[in-house]
Amino acid sequence: MFMPRRPPRDRFRSAPAFDCKFCLKALIPPLLVFAGIAEAGANGAGLGWEQLAAGGSAEKINYTVLVLIPLILFGVVALFWCWLQRQEALHRSRQLQKELNERQRVEHALRESESRFRDVTEAASDWIWEMDENLRFTYLSERFQALTGIATENVLGLTRWELAGVDFSARPQKWRKHRETLEKHLPFRDFSYQTLSLGGQDTGRYLKVSGKPIHDERGRFCGYRGTGTDITEQAKAEAALYQSELRLRRIIDLVPHMIFARDRSGHFLLANRATAAAYGTTVEALIDPAYPLNHGVPEEVEQRLADDLAVIGDWESRLIPEEVFTDHAGQVRTLQTMKIPFSEPGANDAAVLSVAIDITEQKQAKEEVARMRLYLKNIIDSMPSVLIGVDPWGYITVLNQPAEQTGGISWETAQGRFFGEVFPQLERQFDQVQQAIRHGNPIKTPRMTFEVEGELHYADVMVYPLMADQVSGAVIRIDDVTARVRIESMMVQTEKMLSVGGLAAGMAHEINNPLGAILQGSQNILRRIGPGLAQNHTVADALGVDLNQLNRYLQERGILRLLEGIREAGARAAKIVADMLSFSRRSEALFALVDIEDMMETVLRLAASDYDLKKKYDFKRIKIERAYDSALRLVYCDKTEIEQVLLNLLKNAAQAMAAAGTPSPRIVLRTARETDYAVLEVIDNGPGMEEKTLKRIFEPFFTTKDVGVGTGLGLSVSYFIVTEQHNGRLSVASKPGQGVCFSIRLPLVREKLS
Amino acid sequence: MTGWVLIVDDEEMIRENLKAYLEDEGMGVAAFESVTLALYWLRDGARCPVCVMDMRLPDMDGNTAIRIFHELYPEMEFLIHTGSSSYSLPEDLRTMGLDDSRVYRKPLQDMAPLAAAVRALAASREMRS
Numbered sequence A: 001m002f003m004p005r006r007p008p009r010d011r012f013r014s015a016p017a018f019d020c021k022f023c024l025k026a027l028i029p030p031l032l033v034f035a036g037i038a039e040a041g042a043n044g045a046g047l048g049w050e051q052l053a054a055g056g057s058a059e060k061i062n063y064t065v066l067v068l069i070p071l072i073l074f075g076v077v078a079l080f081w082c083w084l085q086r087q088e089a090l091h092r093s094r095q096l097q098k099e100l101n102e103r104q105r106v107e108h109a110l111r112e113s114e115s116r117f118r119d120v121t122e123a124a125s126d127w128i129w130e131m132d133e134n135l136r137f138t139y140l141s142e143r144f145q146a147l148t149g150i151a152t153e154n155v156l157g158l159t160r161w162e163l164a165g166v167d168f169s170a171r172p173q174k175w176r177k178h179r180e181t182l183e184k185h186l187p188f189r190d191f192s193y194q195t196l197s198l199g200g201q202d203t204g205r206y207l208k209v210s211g212k213p214i215h216d217e218r219g220r221f222c223g224y225r226g227t228g229t230d231i232t233e234q235a236k237a238e239a240a241l242y243q244s245e246l247r248l249r250r251i252i253d254l255v256p257h258m259i260f261a262r263d264r265s266g267h268f269l270l271a272n273r274a275t276a277a278a279y280g281t282t283v284e285a286l287i288d289p290a291y292p293l294n295h296g297v298p299e300e301v302e303q304r305l306a307d308d309l310a311v312i313g314d315w316e317s318r319l320i321p322e323e324v325f326t327d328h329a330g331q332v333r334t335l336q337t338m339k340i341p342f343s344e345p346g347a348n349d350a351a352v353l354s355v356a357i358d359i360t361e362q363k364q365a366k367e368e369v370a371r372m373r374l375y376l377k378n379i380i381d382s383m384p385s386v387l388i389g390v391d392p393w394g395y396i397t398v399l400n401q402p403a404e405q406t407g408g409i410s411w412e413t414a415q416g417r418f419f420g421e422v423f424p425q426l427e428r429q430f431d432q433v434q435q436a437i438r439h440g441n442p443i444k445t446p447r448m449t450f451e452v453e454g455e456l457h458y459a460d461v462m463v464y465p466l467m468a469d470q471v472s473g474a475v476i477r478i479d480d481v482t483a484r485v486r487i488e489s490m491m492v493q494t495e496k497m498l499s500v501g502g503l504a505a506g507m508a509h510e511i512n513n514p515l516g517a518i519l520q521g522s523q524n525i526l527r528r529i530g531p532g533l534a535q536n537h538t539v540a541d542a543l544g545v546d547l548n549q550l551n552r553y554l555q556e557r558g559i560l561r562l563l564e565g566i567r568e569a570g571a572r573a574a575k576i577v578a579d580m581l582s583f584s585r586r587s588e589a590l591f592a593l594v595d596i597e598d599m600m601e602t603v604l605r606l607a608a609s610d611y612d613l614k615k616k617y618d619f620k621r622i623k624i625e626r627a628y629d630s631a632l633r634l635v636y637c638d639k640t641e642i643e644q645v646l647l648n649l650l651k652n653a654a655q656a657m658a659a660a661g662t663p664s665p666r667i668v669l670r671t672a673r674e675t676d677y678a679v680l681e682v683i684d685n686g687p688g689m690e691e692k693t694l695k696r697i698f699e700p701f702f703t704t705k706d707v708g709v710g711t712g713l714g715l716s717v718s719y720f721i722v723t724e725q726h727n728g729r730l731s732v733a734s735k736p737g738q739g740v741c742f743s744i745r746l747p748l749v750r751e752k753l754s
Numbered sequence B: 001m002t003g004w005v006l007i008v009d010d011e012e013m014i015r016e017n018l019k020a021y022l023e024d025e026g027m028g029v030a031a032f033e034s035v036t037l038a039l040y041w042l043r044d045g046a047r048c049p050v051c052v053m054d055m056r057l058p059d060m061d062g063n064t065a066i067r068i069f070h071e072l073y074p075e076m077e078f079l080i081h082t083g084s085s086s087y088s089l090p091e092d093l094r095t096m097g098l099d100d101s102r103v104y105r106k107p108l109q110d111m112a113p114l115a116a117a118v119r120a121l122a123a124s125r126e127m128r129s
Helices: A009-053 A058-123 A142-148 A165-170 A172-183 A232-254 A273-279 A283-287 A298-314 A360-382 A401-407 A424-439 A482-529 A534-543 A547-556 A559-582 A596-608 A639-660 A691-696 A714-725 B012-024 B035-043 B062-072 B091-095 B112-128
Strands: A126-131 A137-140 A188-195 A205-215 A221-230 A258-263 A268-271 A318-326 A332-343 A350-358 A386-390 A396-399 A443-452 A455-466 A473-480 A591-595 A623-627 A634-638 A666-673 A677-684 A729-734 A740-747 B004-008 B028-032 B050-053 B077-082 B103-105
Touching: A126 A142, A126 A205, A142 A221, A165 A172, A165 A188, A172 A188, A205 A232, A258 A273, A268 A273, A268 A283, A273 A283, A298 A318, A298 A332, A298 A350, A332 A360, A360 A401, A386 A401, A396 A401, A424 A443, A424 A455, A424 A473, A455 A482, A482 A534, A482 A547, A482 A559, A482 A714, A482 B012, A534 A547, A547 A559, A591 A596, A591 A639, A596 A639, A596 A666, A596 A677, A634 A639, A634 A740, A639 A666, A639 A677, A639 A714, A639 A740, A714 A729, A714 A740, B004 B012, B004 B035, B012 B028, B012 B112, B028 B035, B035 B062, B050 B062, B050 B112, B062 B077, B062 B091, B077 B112, B103 B112
Parallel strands: A623 A666, B004 B028, B004 B050, B050 B077, B077 B103
Antiparallel strands: A126 A137, A126 A221, A188 A205, A205 A221, A258 A268, A258 A350, A318 A332, A332 A350, A386 A396, A386 A473, A443 A455, A455 A473, A591 A634, A666 A677, A677 A740, A729 A740
16 A cells, blocks of 8 residues: 655755855865965066076075975965865766756656655545554544545544444454454455445445554554545445346246256356256255266266257357256156357356256147147048048148048148149039038038949038138048948838839739739630640531631631730739749748759759740850859758849840850859858859949849840849848949859858848 | 549639639539638539639638638648739648648649649549548
8 A cells, every 4th residue: 555655845955055055165265275376376486487587696596496396386286286176076066966956856756756646645545544552543534534425533533343333233243353353453454344424425335444553663552554445336336236146146046947057067157046946956056066067867967968068169059959857856857958158257168058948848738739639630530531621722731541542642742732633523512611611501412423443432521611719621521421322222122122022912912813814714715726625626516617727717817826925925924923022021941051053053954945036045155164162062042042043144144145246155153152151153254234234233123125025123033032032142243345243142151031 | 534623713714714724624623712602512412532722712711711621521632723922831731731832823824734733633532532
């Protein structure tokens, strides 16, 4: 500290003046002496030399010389002395002058220094204080009042602790220590404290003092002297800083996320309360350099350190989207961490500031959402219906698995594409989508027909509007009802057949009697007009009728032909009635185990004998191929009925091939054993059938043959026999130009027929 | 021919045609439109080894008639001629020796098999007696 000394002003100012006068006074007498001698010498010498030159007496000359020489010598010496004196005086005067100059320079420098010192002292926030041996203030420099605003007289005579009431009671420890220091007469530096305001200002001042004990010549302690500084502004700034730091601290502690900084070795430089809580410790313990580095699960620690180092290495912030962190309780959390590189002021080593947000719940929620989504997707995927979600503009938002299969496209690929583009068969449904969304009602289109790989399929198409959360759109649901439609149509056919059967049964008796009358009548007429019977001749003879003539007449008039026509018509009607009667359930009484191969052969023989000129087909022309499954022999069935069915199929095939003029007609008879069924197939290579014919093939009275050629009951009777009477299946597969395959399936397991 | 063939059928033309055919075959035929009339005729002492019986008759059904006839004339043989599609032979009739071959369904396109059966039955009856 700067210790002001009393400037020795007077001594320096008076000294040069005194010396100058003294010097002049000292010079005068030798000068005067020197001047007298010089005058006397000049007079004597002038006279002597003149006397000598005029030729005087020798004694006189000797005397004069004897007198003159010492005089001259004296004069010379005196002159030399005078000169010496003069030289010395001159030298001294020069030296004095030099000294004077030096003094003036020093004085100037001192003045300058003093003024600088004064300026500094006056400008500085320092003052000087002194205490007596009782540690009471005895002196305070003027700056004290100026700096602190506290009147000096309020302080003098008091101890420091008497002046620091609030501070003293607030921090007695500090004061006790300070007092001990003082009482031990030890020097101290930078002791800060808050003093009472003691009037003037409303708040107390913060002061910082340093002091040194003073001892007298005998080493006796006689007080303290020191300096003081008002650090109120600094303290206030510090307090404000402290407050702001405290606030920041509070803020980062309030933040529920983990905020912490670590150096490159993994030591915590900073941590908020959330971080400490996660580690199960306190903030202080965590930022203690002694805190172990290998806290937590080793892999996690390693990973975190590696991430930190990477951030330091790149000197770039990095977001770790998901970080696994096992807290002190062993609970595994997922953190999303932002790592920011930074260097702490003062520390030249780099560190990483991390802000970690616990996203465990979000992640769980996200996973839950994902799981739920998957679950819902599984649900919609496991639905047999095709589900297509579209937005109001018809762009696909969702497809379930059946929809993916139907469209031959994945959900991802289809997303955002117009549904009509992916499902061209549904393009016309767009109007319905818009309508459904507009009116908020589902729209149903039952039995839409589609062609799938050449096969006709039926589908119910429903368009449901989606109104949840104002995200409007629609779901198109397509149910393939082909199987149901087919079953329904078969049921309809069966019902039709049953009703035909019922009708036939009801009227059979009533029709059969008149038919009997027609047929039997025709037979009797033909017999009785013919020449075959003996009675005919007897009666004719008795009546005088020539039977041969009569017969000729009847032939001429075509009567026999007409009678034959009546008989044939009656026979056909009888056949129709008989066929119709087949459409009624029979008892199981006629069922037995039948050898299929035998049955097939029997039917082939029957068919071969069925050569019909009128129907223009010759069964013998047809090549028969047999493909019998040796594993299948006995089938439980009504032999005559199944024979009828097989015969029907063979005749149909033969007729169709004959009608179409198939070049090398061929029929394959095939048997096969399926899990539950014995399969009997009749396959021809004839003209085949169109879809619309196939659809109606088993309908009663449906025929493609010319009127009068077929009754249209053959296949429906066959169908009825197989499906209703045998609980089997009769199916047909065909394409135009590719022949027809009829398959009879009879159950291998004998069931009670309903 | 040693006996009558009895025909019971309420349909006149069927009755008449059968009668005509069998008569042409040289058989004696008695035809009635009801069971009652046939019974009256039988009670009068007619000898009749074979009966062709219709099922749906005005006074009773054919099965019952056969049972009665069988009761009264155990030696009589029966042929059934029916227009009913659902007819099946009752079990008790089977025990009398009837079987499905005795059942003829209307309409008969050819009466020859029926006539042959009548003849055969009559012949066997004749041999037994």
